[in-house]
Amino acid sequence: MKDKVRFDKSPWVVHFNCNSCNGCDIELLACLSPLYDLERFGIVHVGNPKHADVLVVTGSVNYRNARVLKNVYDQMPHPKVVVAMGVCAATGGVFRECYNVLGGVEKVVPVDVFVPGCPSRPEAMMDGILQAAAKLDEKRRNPDVPVAVSTDTVVRLPAPEAARPALPADTASALATPMEKIA
Amino acid sequence: MSQKSTIPFGPQHPVFPEPIQLRLVLEDEKVVEALPAIGYCHRGLEKLAEKKDFLQDVYLIERICGICSFMHSMNYCQGIEELLGLPVPDRARFLRVIWAEVHRMHSHLLFLGLLADSFGYENLFMQCMRCREDILEVMELTAGNRILLTTCCIGGVRKDIPADQMDQILLALDRVGEQLVDLRNAFSNDYTVKKRLIGVGCLTAAQAHESGAVGPVAKACGVALDLRETGYAAYKELGFKTITETAGDSYARMMVRLRELDQCMELVRKAIQLLPAGPISTPFKGNPTGEVAARIEQPRGELLFFIKGNGTKNLERFRARTPTFANLAPLLQMLPGCQLADVPIIVISIDPCISCTER
Numbered sequence: 001m002k003d004k005v006r007f008d009k010s011p012w013v014v015h016f017n018c019n020s021c022n023g024c025d026i027e028l029l030a031c032l033s034p035l036y037d038l039e040r041f042g043i044v045h046v047g048n049p050k051h052a053d054v055l056v057v058t059g060s061v062n063y064r065n066a067r068v069l070k071n072v073y074d075q076m077p078h079p080k081v082v083v084a085m086g087v088c089a090a091t092g093g094v095f096r097e098c099y100n101v102l103g104g105v106e107k108v109v110p111v112d113v114f115v116p117g118c119p120s121r122p123e124a125m126m127d128g129i130l131q132a133a134a135k136l137d138e139k140r141r142n143p144d145v146p147v148a149v150s151t152d153t154v155v156r157l158p159a160p161e162a163a164r165p166a167l168p169a170d171t172a173s174a175l176a177t178p179m180e181k182i183a
Numbered sequence: 184m185s186q187k188s189t190i191p192f193g194p195q196h197p198v199f200p201e202p203i204q205l206r207l208v209l210e211d212e213k214v215v216e217a218l219p220a221i222g223y224c225h226r227g228l229e230k231l232a233e234k235k236d237f238l239q240d241v242y243l244i245e246r247i248c249g250i251c252s253f254m255h256s257m258n259y260c261q262g263i264e265e266l267l268g269l270p271v272p273d274r275a276r277f278l279r280v281i282w283a284e285v286h287r288m289h290s291h292l293l294f295l296g297l298l299a300d301s302f303g304y305e306n307l308f309m310q311c312m313r314c315r316e317d318i319l320e321v322m323e324l325t326a327g328n329r330i331l332l333t334t335c336c337i338g339g340v341r342k343d344i345p346a347d348q349m350d351q352i353l354l355a356l357d358r359v360g361e362q363l364v365d366l367r368n369a370f371s372n373d374y375t376v377k378k379r380l381i382g383v384g385c386l387t388a389a390q391a392h393e394s395g396a397v398g399p400v401a402k403a404c405g406v407a408l409d410l411r412e413t414g415y416a417a418y419k420e421l422g423f424k425t426i427t428e429t430a431g432d433s434y435a436r437m438m439v440r441l442r443e444l445d446q447c448m449e450l451v452r453k454a455i456q457l458l459p460a461g462p463i464s465t466p467f468k469g470n471p472t473g474e475v476a477a478r479i480e481q482p483r484g485e486l487l488f489f490i491k492g493n494g495t496k497n498l499e500r501f502r503a504r505t506p507t508f509a510n511l512a513p514l515l516q517m518l519p520g521c522q523l524a525d526v527p528i529i530v531i532s533i534d535p536c537i538s539c540t541e542r
Contacts, residue, residue: 017201020225021538023249025200026293030319030329033312047197060497065202065223068194094246097234098227119249119330 006122008140010042014052016072018105019095020059023119024086028056031122031129038114038126043133049075054108054132058085060092061102073109081112081132085125090114110148185211190523198301199525201537205530209523214334217518217526219511225541232501234270236283237263237471240498241336244488249330250293253286254481255503256335261415262477262490263337265299273459275339276417280454281352282325283416284447288359289318290482291440291447294534295370298437302379304408307369307466314362321355324348339464349455356448363444370441380434384517384529387431394512398484399443400533403428403435412478421453433532440534470496481506483534505539 017025031038032045046052051074061069073082084105087093092103105111112135115128139145188209194202228247232240245256257279264271296311319329325344326332334342343350370376386396391404401408409425410491411418426437426442469512471492479486484506491500500532510533517529 016195017224019226019538020201021246021249021252022201023246023252026250027330029200029293029296030312030316033316034309035313035316049195059224062223062225064225065194068202068223070194092244093230095226095228098231100225102228118246121329164389165388 007042007133008043008137009053011053011129011136012044012046012051013038013054013056013129014046014049014072014076015058016069018057018059018065018069018089019062019101020086020088024058024088024117024125027119027122028058028085028125031125036122036126036178038129039132041133043129049073050077052076053080053136054129055080055082056085056129057082057089057105057109057111060088060095061105061108062100063102066102066108069105069108070139079136079145081136081139082109083113083115083132084111084126085115086120087116087118090116091117187215192526196280196527198297198531200297200461201535203535203537205526207518207519207523207526209482209485212523214518214521214523214526217515219515221541223541224538228542229501233498236496237492237498238337238496240501242333244501244503245331245333245335245542247505248536250290250536251286251330251481251483251486251539253282254479254486255317256333257283257416258477258479258486258488260335260337260491261479263471263492264473264486265475265477266471266473266490266492267337267467267469269338269465270341272462272465273417274343274461274538275463277454277458278337278340278344278463280417280421281344281451281458282322282332282340283452284450285318285321285352287331287482288444288447289322290534291444292318294440294482294531295366295437298376298433298531300374301527302375304375307366307373307376310362310366310369313506314359314366317355317359317362321352333541336464338467339462341464343463349458351519353452353455356451360448364424367441370437376437377434379525379528380437380532381430381432383433383479383525384436384521384532385430385432386517390516391513394516395509396484397506397509398481399436399439400484400510400513402426402439404431405429408485410478410485413478413480417454417457418450420457423450433528436532470494471498474500483507483536483539484509503542505536506539507533507536510535511540512525 095101113128113132190207193204204220206218244259245252247255248368283486292315296308326334388404407425411423472494474491477488487504489502
């Protein structure tokens, strides 16, 4: 870490808990507490994605929250950076083999900084957020940097066949009908 | 007759640390109905527990929830020990109580902080979080990790706490005790706290009983329901008594936790005092056979695991019913009739843990 941390603007953080076990989330709360005090770098935790520059995601992506994560990311103004907190956000972690887990958050949003740990320690989290803030400054200074976009292909993926219980014949045919036709 | 409107509350909301959606049907500002929409945190852990070895499951099940992680592994280990007919050494039982109560303290302090934050009292939130760091220090000192301790194992505990660390725990408890004096004063006498919590989210004892409330939600209505009374681990020797309040509102739920904090400190001190010498775990062979319902008192209430073994190293079925799941039905009874602005407080007052609920 550099001797002095200085950013162009004060980076505001929005946190989204994807599929996390809470371990990383409470450590992120600890970062805000007086002992670690993330706010001394001008980093403020906000609830509205439209106010935020940094998106902190904890936990992996599942079939239900992928759309929500994409929504939160898309609502944030450019330039923006994403920090994937903990191993679950990186790869799915200990839950990677679960039937409802798609994997790391990179399947839905482009990630700039990965922070390891289960759960990550507050020191590592702060380092990750500071690195992300430095990247944010970089993006702001170079408007030529291509804008990263979220992907929506993964959201439409069907659940793996093996995880689904066998359905009765009539239900199965009803489900096979495309959504537009039912509506 | 005013028009009804539906507001989606969550899954990403400033007061929620976790994703859950409440669809609130409103008549002007008054909530007439609340419907939960869950699944944002569902991973499929129960199925994975069947795929993995029952020894690996200790680490997996600990990760059902990061806040009360030790309780999950402790309950699972107690269940497997019952299936194997495995005796747990006395010292291990006491060490489990020490870690469990330390965990309860950190969970309750986190709750108090989040509750203060939910009505915009940021100063109090910071005080609670600062106090909580002393507890986390104890966990790091004794187990090497701040959140996921992973010290419980089948047949006992994986790690001993030496005498010098015991002294450190006692010193930390003294520090926490000093800070709790201020916190208790703020929480029980402050005008803002009283104004926002008293009479908000009321639940009667009959309603609590009917809807199956557990933990502090039940205790706040005068229903003395605490599994530590059954005397698992070392609670029998420590002489545990359930704390209850009678009002049944958010303030009473907060007071139950505030009073439990003192009780936790007392239990840890007593456990350290009575800690017997001896081995910390029993070696064992074989695989679990048969089925068991293991129960334990978590910070949020009763935690129930159903474990079925078939003599192989994989479990046949693992099922978890966590306290927040039981407390969702009472929550839906508290919400109708309240103001929209009070919804965050009422939701936080049951101390929801969504990742527990959805596994």
